[in-house]
Amino acid sequence: MGYTVAEKILKEHLVEGEFKKGSEIGIRIDQTLTQDATGTMAYIEFEAMGIPRVRTEKSVAYIDHNTLQSGFENADDHRFIGSVAKKRGISFSRPGNGICHQVHLERFGIPGKTLIGSDSHTPTGGGLGMIAIGAGGLDVAVAMGGGTYYITYPKIVKVELKGKLSPWVSAKDVILEVLRRMSVKGGVGKIIEYCGDGVKTLSVPERATITNMGAELGATTSVFPSDERTLEFLRAQKREEVYKEISADPDAEYDEELVIELDKLEPLVACPHSPDNVKTVKELEGMKIDQVCIGSCTNSSLLDMMKVAYILRGKTVHPDVSLSIAPGSKQVLNMLSRGGELSDMIDAGARLLESACGPCIGMGQSPNSKGVSLRTFNRNFLGRSGTKDAQIYLLSPETAAISAITGVLTDPRSLGEMPQFELPATFIINDNMIALPASKEEADKVEVLKGPNIKSYPETSPLPESLHITCSLKVGDNITTDHIMPAGSKILPLRSNIPEISKYCFSVVDEKFPERALSLGTSAIIGGSNYGQGSSREHAALAPLYLGIKTVIVKSFARIHKANLVNAGILPLTFANEADYDKISAGDELCLDNLREAVKSGNTVTLKDKTSGIEAILNIELSEREREVILEGGLLDYTRERIK
Ligand code: MIC
Ligand code: SF4
Secondary structure: OEEEEHHHHHHHEEEEEOOOOOOOOEEOOOOOEHHHHHHHHHHHHHHHOOOOOOOOOEEEOOOOOOOOOOHHHHHHHHHHHHHHHHHHEEEOOOOOOEEEEHHHHEEEEEOEEEEOOOOOOOOHHHHHHEEEEEEHHHHHHHHHHHOOOOOOOEEEEEEEOOOOOOOOOHHHHHHHHHHHHOOOOOOEEEEEEEOOOOOHHHOOHHHHHHHHHHHHHHHHHEOOEOOHHHHHHHHHHHOOOHOOOOOOOOEHHHHHHEEEHHHHHEEEEEOOOOOOEEEHHHHHHOOOOOOEOOOOOOOOHHHHHHHHHHHHHOOOOOOEEEEEEOEEEHHHHHHHHOOOOHHHHHHHOOOOOOOHHHHHHHOOOOOOOOOOOHHHHHHHOOOOOOOOOEEEEEOOOOHHHHHHHOOOOHHHHHHOOOOOOOOOOOOOOOOOOOEEEHHHHHOOOOOOOOOOOOOOOOOOOOOOEEEEEEEEEOOOOEEEHHHHOOHHHHHHHHHHHHHHHHOOOOOOOOHHHHHHHHHHHOOOOOOOOOOOOOOOHHHHHHHHHHHEEEEEEOEEEEEEEEHHHHHOOEEHHHOOOOOHHOOOOOOOOOEEEOOOHHHHHHHHEEEEEEOOOOEEEEEOOOOOHHHHHHHHOOOHHHHHHHHH
């Protein structure tokens, strides 16, 4: 039997376990990336492990999320990360150099390599034929120390792309179509692998848009083959020496199949408040809009920006609309400047933002009350923009740009004939904003600079024999990490300070939760299905840990969040019978007896609800290794004992 692209790369990196769907495998990690909002915690954890220097082939620390610097906190974090990077052998992409995924694709990604990043959109690297996976900061810290990374051996979904996109229909529409068909839960436990004759019609940045937003499917990752288009991109980046062809064997077997006829696709839009709530632009055409934001790690490549500039050329942004544009990297910005496209944007009245995440993570540009905002981003969760009653629509740069001119949602196909947009044969290569680490000899002299807002990792404790606790919160289905631990300009600067950031835990759902949980001492959360979807932020586990949450009992979990709970030593449990969810209420007294024994060797544990009198069977869906981690009180304690 032949292998798929994903299987080939995983096989080459396999260090533990066997290729059996659903079982845990351990893989060797070649590269890591961090961004600043998750990075400080990852480096606090790395420092706590006591390893002098990273053991990966390449580790890069990016600054791109927290760049508003409205107080000292962000600048202190940047300095902290920069100093750890210098000391520990990590390249440091300075603020202004661009969004981690865009820069990594341009400058560091290598076909056939494995990458984990403390950001859920790390699968962007799949556009280059990498196995690139989003993970919690602690997993990344362990991988930096040379430790193995564990995943459940995924199912592989074949997405066959046929034909060629019609004019003004773009890569964003491809992934919106996949989301429409598979939903935000459809990718859990799966790798999405693209193939078919349509693949060669897409350049690497277009492929990267598709793999990037595969994160919204809940997928482990997404991957494209590495072919002549990959070589063309690497050559333009003056990195052709890292090229390696990788394609699926003709007799490779897949677990599921999906066919997308590119010619038949039309411009699509994801409506509030979920990336899978997809409609055609035609269905909503004419909707009045207040804001357009172009950028983010999904759609900020040079190709995207060239199309936007073309559409804006000689026009003026509609008087009722605010248009902001954030090119994805210094390289993109510089190319736009050299090619004159930047001037088209400025002339049209675009508000230029720095090359960073910005409005995507609620750092500025919050829409007006009840505002309708069109964004080329990947997430439109409730409140993420910073305006709770705003309506956020996700779409392609082409649809965004034309709508900014007309003031209403507009189908870009109304632009008529489309010119050929070609990537340049060479990009401007200038890595002067990537600070290299100190040599081994010099590293000792480098001081790690910690600001006053940088606090230590919360206290953990081994799993007790039994838990007699109160249910401090009950929530419904599809709870995102933006519900659990919101971001935005007020809260994001607190990412290095768990006691402070915990005050906002679940604040969009129930402002009283942190106070209540703290006064209870220890407690449990009950949730519905796909609990913890979205970001990789381990703060969505560390804040509950600090607030005394011992277990989270839900219908089902999203992958990264479940791993983060285990890493934090919080026991994730699922209802054997989903109907039991309805029988438990917030405030109920819950008992889990003989818990250590059950976690050690059982698949279930019985929950007794002393308030309602019911009993419910809960599944313990953990690997051997995860069981040990939980019993010991979390991955930090577990790793300290083992990695030396
Ligand atoms: C996001 O898009 O939600 C983020 C901000 O990039 C997160 C990471 C974070 O919360 O810092 C992600 O996607 O993992
Ligand atoms: Fe940054 Fe947004 Fe991408 Fe997250 S999704 S990495 S916040 S640009």
